[in-house]
Amino acid sequence: QDGNTDEATEIFQQWPKRRMSIISKSSTQDEPKAPSKESLNRRRSTFKGVASSIASMLSMKKLYTKRRSSVVASDIQRPKVRMENTYKTKPDDGKEFKSTAVDNFVYELLEKVLNNEKYNSANCSRLACDLSVLIKNRIKDLNFPRYKIICQVIIGQMGEQGMETASRCLWDTATDRCSTVSYKNNSLWAVATVHAVYYCHMLYGQF
Numbered sequence: 001q002d003g004n005t006d007e008a009t010e011i012f013q014q015w016p017k018r019r020m021s022i023i024s025k026s027s028t029q030d031e032p033k034a035p036s037k038e039s040l041n042r043r044r045s046t047f048k049g050v051a052s053s054i055a056s057m058l059s060m061k062k063l064y065t066k067r068r069s070s071v072v073a074s075d076i077q078r079p080k081v082r083m084e085n086t087y088k089t090k091p092d093d094g095k096e097f098k099s100t101a102v103d104n105f106v107y108e109l110l111e112k113v114l115n116n117e118k119y120n121s122a123n124c125s126r127l128a129c130d131l132s133v134l135i136k137n138r139i140k141d142l143n144f145p146r147y148k149i150i151c152q153v154i155i156g157q158m159g160e161q162g163m164e165t166a167s168r169c170l171w172d173t174a175t176d177r178c179s180t181v182s183y184k185n186n187s188l189w190a191v192a193t194v195h196a197v198y199y200c201h202m203l204y205g206q207f
Contacts, residue, residue: 088146088200089175089200090174090175090198091144091145091146091147091175091198092145095143095144095145096144096175096177097144097147097176097177097196097198099177099178099179101142102139102142102179102194102196103179103180103181105138105139105142106135106139106179106181106192106194107181107183109134109135109138110131110181110183110190110192111183113131113134114183114185114188114190115185116185117185117187117188118187118188119155119156119157119158119187119188121157124155124156124188127155128153128154128155128190129153131153131155131190131192132151132152132153132192133151135151135153135192135194136149136150136151136194139151139194139196144196146198146199147196147197147198147199148196148197148198148199149194149195149196150194150195150196150197151192151193151194151195152167152192152193153190153191153192153193154190154191155188155189155190156188156189156190157187157188157189158184158185158186158187158188158189163189165191165193167180167193167195169195169197171197172198172200175198175200176195176196176197176198177195177196178193178194178195178196179193179194179196180192180193180194181194
């Protein structure tokens with residue numbers, strides 16, 4: 001019986017130490033462990049992958065929305081704009097077709113293009129068409145509002161032959177004008193005729 005008492009006394013004396021060790025172990029087990037570098041790198045790579053996928057999804061959505069809006073806009077037919085009739089039957093002051101100025105302009109243009117040109121039957125037809133388009137576009141740049149420009153160019157070979165050209169028009173002598181210019185070098189000759197017809201609503205409808 002005395003032996004049992006001594007053993008019990010020893011257990012009670014050691015119990016506080018065991019209790020402290022148990023508490024310390026449990027507390028250490030409950031504390032969260034610091035994450036390792038590998039786990040941090042894995043988390044970062046995962047977050048980067050998610051962020052890149054979200055960014056790509058947003059960019060694809062924007063691109064799809066933009067394409068869809070462009071397709072919808074192209075499918076929409078805009079109404080044709082109808083301008084009000086100005087009832088103008090003659091050009092404004094200072095905006096009339098000036099035949100003298102056009103004569104000088106066309107001659108300088110013919111001289112610049114045909115100065116060193118040699119006659120060639122294979123190329124002159126194309127050259128005449130190109131010159132007529134060039135002269136028409138350059139005269140439009142001279143700013144004669146509401147005038148329709150018609151240009152005709154004839155090119156022939158210099159020789160002993162004679163050549164005459166003529167034109168006849170039905171127009172308003174008060175507003176419509178005509179300009180005829182001839183040019184020649186040692187190999188060829190050219191005649192350019194320009195008709196300028198004033199566009200009137202009352203005669204031709206809406207402009």
